[in-house]
Amino acid sequence: MIFEKDVEIAMRDGLHLRANVFRPTTPGRYPVILAHGVYGKDVHFRDAFKPQWEVLTGLYPDLDKGASSGRFLRWETADPERWVPDGYVLVSVDARGSGKSPGYLDPFSPTETMDHFELIEWAGTREWSSGKVGLLGVSYFAIKQWQVAALRPPHLAAIVPWEGASDFYREWARHGGILSHGFPAAWLPRQVSVNQNGNGNSPLVDPDTGERTTGPALEEGILAGNIADHMSDLHRHELDDDWHRERSPDLSRIEVPVLSAANWGGPGLHLRGNIEGYLRTGSQRKWLQLHVGTHYESFYLPDFVSRQKRFFDRFLKDIDNGFDHEPAIRFAVRHPDGAVWREAESWPLPQTRWTSYHLDADRLGLMPAGGSGSDASVTFEADGDGVEFLTPAFEEAVEFTGPVALKLQASSTTDDMDIFAVLRLLDPDGDEVRFTGAHEEVPVARGWLRASHRALDPHRSTPYRPFHTHRRIEKLTPDEVYELDVEIWPTSVVCPPGYRLALRLMGHDFEYEKAGRMLHDSSMDRSRTTFGGKTTIHTGPERESFLLLPLIPA
Known part of the structure; x- marks a missing residue:
């Protein structure tokens, strides 16, 4: 495949975000799958999340085999080597203020969402693009999908939000009104600020260059002023005010086809949002999946990737593969010793x-x-x-x-x-x-x-x-x-x-x-x-x- 690194994409205010673009070698116009987030387009899954990588490759050894050994695999986003050969372009973008992209880092913010809108329009108008853009990713990359899809970018054609909140207050910030402190407080230094643009102390290394994934180092005072104090914001906004509303999309405005995937074992973050997102989205073509397992294995294992591809083949490539006729709900019923898949047409289940x-x-x-x-x-x-x-x-x-x-x-x-x-x-x-x-x-x-x-x-x-x-x-x-x-x-x-x-x-x-x-x-x-x-x-x-x-x- 063709790999273009650190492609500059101009935003409305003149700032340029950096992207990695992976596309087929055969000339033509292809649908695009885009991911936009703060974890680093150049940070290998294996390097940043070693324990999870070992679990995943233990379940799926083929992911780490071959000449490339998953060279381009990144946390919570699609693997180019398993998508580009099937006729897709993959675009991975460092969000504003993260990785190689300069700017003020403000996770989940309306500014970041507007950047996402412009990235979709950029991807939909390239000479190698069919004009149809899909979104795919887990957690942060899923939350951003709900947010930007509600803005209705013209070139957005379908989304697959995999285990990600759609109501910022109730699922991320405050469960039942109680501040969700443990995960956000640990998440910020471990996954966000460590990859802040200009962080000269970051241990994260780009495997392609051997250099830091965060670009040239910035002076400490400038670095500290370039990132939002997210925990203070969460403490300060005790009620579901406009700060939260700006981060919780009007799901009824989403009209593109949706495949929403939730995890029964994600009760603090990776469950409610996908169910509520499915129920409240305005799309007439939508599906809900409720699965078990860790949230990364369910995303990368072959059966799940195959379903993602069938969905995108239908709505990005217009292939009549029967996905339209699949039952609306596919869910795993948990037993003490495992799980059994079933299907239904509505939620809650009609026989409840x-x-x-x-x-x-x-x-x-x-x-x-x-x-x-x-x-x-x-x-x-x-x-x-x-x-x-x-x-x-x-x-x-x-x-x-x-x-x-x-x-x-x-x-x-x-x-x-x-x-x-x-x-x-x-x-x-x-x-x-x-x-x-x-x-x-x-x-x-x-x-x-x-x-x-x-x-x-x-x-x-x-x-x-x-x-x-x-x-x-x-x-x-x-x-x-x-x-x-x-x-x-x-x-x-x-x-x-x-x-x-x-x-x-x-x-x-x-x-x-x-x-x-x-x-x-x-x-x-x-x-x-x-x-x-x-x-x-x-x-x-x-x-x-x-x-x-x-x-x-x-």
């Missing part, structure tokens, strides 16, 4: 039976429909292990696939409280079944809510998916009981005979032995004075607290 399990504070049980026990309450320390409610052992295999909602009657000894809701699967011996997630082991599902953010949007809420406005703060009166609707992110799980579901309620993050990535541990956001009190859950006929689950009939 919404089933309530009532919390019983006396017996710490989750009672199936037909009884909610006597009025009772249970109290736990907000910074302790919380309290757990168990279903009876299932007599036969039961499947739950879809959104989950939790209604609580709760009170706090302080003027606010954070609810961390965790749904777990326990085997007959009481041992938990853990599932492989995008980055770590995960339980069945998680949900979050800050009680002072309890206000619902009546137009966008449903019984199975509460939607909070996050537009105002309503403090609590200590020891007064409040009704709280907690959105628990969607799930899919089969509970075999003898297994139980457990609902744990806590006042802090649920973690396994290894610290999780999506933590909410900022002392600036969660002072002990406010969030270190005692929480009481009230249950019974007068104060019903219940879990609403999506039962799928056998």
